[in-house]
Amino acid sequence: MPSSVGRSTYVSKRLRRWLLIAIVACPLVLWRPVLAGVQGFMAVSDPIEASDFILPLYHNVDAISEAAADLYARQLAPRLLLHRVESSRLEEVGLVSPTHVSWRRLLEARGVQGDAIETPVEVIRDQVELGRWLGRLAIESGPIRILVVTSAPRSRLSRNTLSEGLLQAATDADMEAPPVELLLYPVAPRGVERSAWWRSRLGWIAYFDAYCLWLIQFLR
Amino acid sequence: MSLSGRYGAELLVRVSAGRWRRWLVGGAAVVVLVFVYLARGSVLSSLGALLIVDTVGPSADYLVPLGGDAETRPFAAAKLHADGVAPSVLLFEYELTEASRLGVALSQTELYRRVLEIQGVPAEAIRVLPGTVRNTWEEAQSLKRFLSTQTSAGVVIVTSSPHTRRAYWSFRRSLQDLPVEIWMAPVRRPGIDETNWWHDDAMTLVYLRESFKLPFYWVRYAF
Numbered sequence: 001m002p003s004s005v006g007r008s009t010y011v012s013k014r015l016r017r018w019l020l021i022a023i024v025a026c027p028l029v030l031w032r033p034v035l036a037g038v039q040g041f042m043a044v045s046d047p048i049e050a051s052d053f054i055l056p057l058y059h060n061v062d063a064i065s066e067a068a069a070d071l072y073a074r075q076l077a078p079r080l081l082l083h084r085v086e087s088s089r090l091e092e093v094g095l096v097s098p099t100h101v102s103w104r105r106l107l108e109a110r111g112v113q114g115d116a117i118e119t120p121v122e123v124i125r126d127q128v129e130l131g132r133w134l135g136r137l138a139i140e141s142g143p144i145r146i147l148v149v150t151s152a153p154r155s156r157l158s159r160n161t162l163s164e165g166l167l168q169a170a171t172d173a174d175m176e177a178p179p180v181e182l183l184l185y186p187v188a189p190r191g192v193e194r195s196a197w198w199r200s201r202l203g204w205i206a207y208f209d210a211y212c213l214w215l216i217q218f219l220r
Numbered sequence: 221m222s223l224s225g226r227y228g229a230e231l232l233v234r235v236s237a238g239r240w241r242r243w244l245v246g247g248a249a250v251v252v253l254v255f256v257y258l259a260r261g262s263v264l265s266s267l268g269a270l271l272i273v274d275t276v277g278p279s280a281d282y283l284v285p286l287g288g289d290a291e292t293r294p295f296a297a298a299k300l301h302a303d304g305v306a307p308s309v310l311l312f313e314y315e316l317t318e319a320s321r322l323g324v325a326l327s328q329t330e331l332y333r334r335v336l337e338i339q340g341v342p343a344e345a346i347r348v349l350p351g352t353v354r355n356t357w358e359e360a361q362s363l364k365r366f367l368s369t370q371t372s373a374g375v376v377i378v379t380s381s382p383h384t385r386r387a388y389w390s391f392r393r394s395l396q397d398l399p400v401e402i403w404m405a406p407v408r409r410p411g412i413d414e415t416n417w418w419h420d421d422a423m424t425l426v427y428l429r430e431s432f433k434l435p436f437y438w439v440r441y442a443f
Contacts, residue, residue: 062318089291095326095334105324190318201355205429212428216421 035198042210043152043194044159046183051077051145053118055134056107057127057158058085058099059151060189065103067187068149069110077147080112082119083130127158131165135178139169143179152186152194153210157217159184268414271430273384276405280306280374286359286387287314287328289380289407294332296407297378298339305405306376309336310366311348312359356387357441360394372399381406381414382430386437393441 027034054077056068072080082100090096097105100119108114120137124130138144150158162182170178188194189206197203256263283306285297297309311332319325326334329348336346349366353359367373379387384406391402409423417423 066318089295090331090335093335093338095331095338102319102325106319106322109322109324208429208432209425212425213421216424220421 036195038207038211039152039194039197042154042156042207042214043186044155044184045186048076048147048183048185049145050075051147051183053077053079053081053144053146054149055081055146056103056149057151057154058103059154060187061103061106062190063187064149064151065106065110067185069107069112071147071149071185072107072112072116078116080107080117081146082117083124083133084119084122086123086125127161128165128168131162132169132172133165134162134180135166135169136172138178138180139173139175143181145181145183147183147185149185149187151206152188152192153197153206154213155184155186157210157213160217264418265415267431268382268417268427271382271385271427271434272406272414273388273404274381274406275403276300276305276376277403278374279304280376280401280403281308282306282373282375283309283378283405284359284363284375285309285311285332285378286356286383287312287332287353288383290328290331290335292380292407292409293378294335295339296405298336298341300376300378300405301336301341301345302339306374307345309341309346310363310375311346312353312362313348313351315352315354356383356390357394357437360387360390363391364394364398367395367398367400372401374401374403376403376405378405378407380426381408382417382427386430386434389434390437390441 048071054068054071056064058064068080071077082103085099087098088096091098096102104114104117104119107117120133122133124133134144134146148158148162159182166178166180166182170176188197189202192200192203192206197207283297283300285293287293300306301309311329314328316327317325320327320330333346333348337343349362351362351365353362363375367375375391377384377387377391384404388402388404395402412420412423417427
């Protein structure tokens with residue numbers, strides 16, 4: 001008759017075997033909800049409401065410019081905010097226009113009125129700085145609500161970085177939080193099906209990048 | 221139930237040996253982790269260097285800047301052309317974005333061509349290969365179609381440094397039946413290379429992506 005130690009070793013071995021089987025079987029059976037969960041974690045969204053500004057982030061030119069123009073056409077906000085970024089080498093040799101100018105042309109080509117597009121003069125290097133700028137704008141001009149049009153895989157990162165910038169602006173002004181409400185509007189990148197991102201190469205790359213960046217930011 | 225007799229003693233020895241083995245394995249893992257952490261600079265540099273193939277040297281017939289980074293690759297190709305590495309530059313045709321379809325941006329092919337011309341490459345030295353391509357493998361196939369009519373050729377592939385290993389494998393695999401010599405010209409961004417890539421988020425992403433794409437290419441296109 002086996003001792004209690006022998007019996008517990010036997011039970012633990014059995015348990016381990018079943019656990020291993022479960023770990024292998026789970027993804028085989030539940031791959032679709034698991035992959036949907038991978039997308040769901042990164043793609044954060046808020047209910048859309050009438051806002052003061054639409055802020056397109058420069059992630060995916062085709063899809064985001066189209067979505068921003070669509071929100072404008074639906075009169076969800078009267079103005080669009082673009083931001084200047086550091087100039088590129090192609091810009092320096094005169095082959096491409098500054099990013100905000102290209103975006104303005106693209107939005108106008110999609111039906112947005114030129115005088116509805118605003119571009120502040122500051123050069124903004126990253127999204128934290130953009131959040132900080134938005135925070136300062138709200139502190140100076142009063143509470144604002146902004147519809148942020150972002151790529152779905154990058155929406156969680158966008159929320160984190162913009163919120164960090166907003167908090168920095170609030171700290172600078174000795175406030176607890178800046179009077180800014182961000183409403184995230186995630187858009188699937190062109191060529192990526194939102195409910196089945198794994199069917200395209202671009203989808204894999206987009207979510208791989210998003211998770212890597214999220215991990216890098218977390219580790220840093 | 222108390223342990224007694226020969227069976228109990230054997231069991232006790234086995235349990236204690238198993239515990240020691242677990243401690244040893246755990247200890248070794250901790251030592252390895254501590255070593256990797258302390259030597260992380262060298263480890264990450266070596267991993268980065270594994271992705272890079274740098275063989276540019278003898279003069280060739282064609283320079284082939286690959287698509288995907290108009291900020292660096294066509295500039296590097298123009299510099300190699302000026303240095304006399306090859307007399308001609310081959311470009312690929314890429315899918316149009318909506319911005320270029322709407323006429324508010326240049327297509328990638330046109331952008332490459334203009335960079336080359338601005339940097340001093342004569343228009344007659346630039347040739348665009350027919351057929352739209354979407355990735356490195358399709359670029360290699362397009363070059364194969366072009367070179368299949370030639371008796372022999374030497375090509376210099378110009379691409380970002382972490383992309384060189386995958387590009388070299390793709391072109392070597394695609395052109396293996398042709399009398400073609402392939403050299404790689406890695407393009408490095410100023411201030412960021414294989415010795416410090418992990419300090420920059422965007423570059424870290426590029427190196428990580430390449431580390432996964434390379435084995436994917438081996439599996440996807442090996443047969």
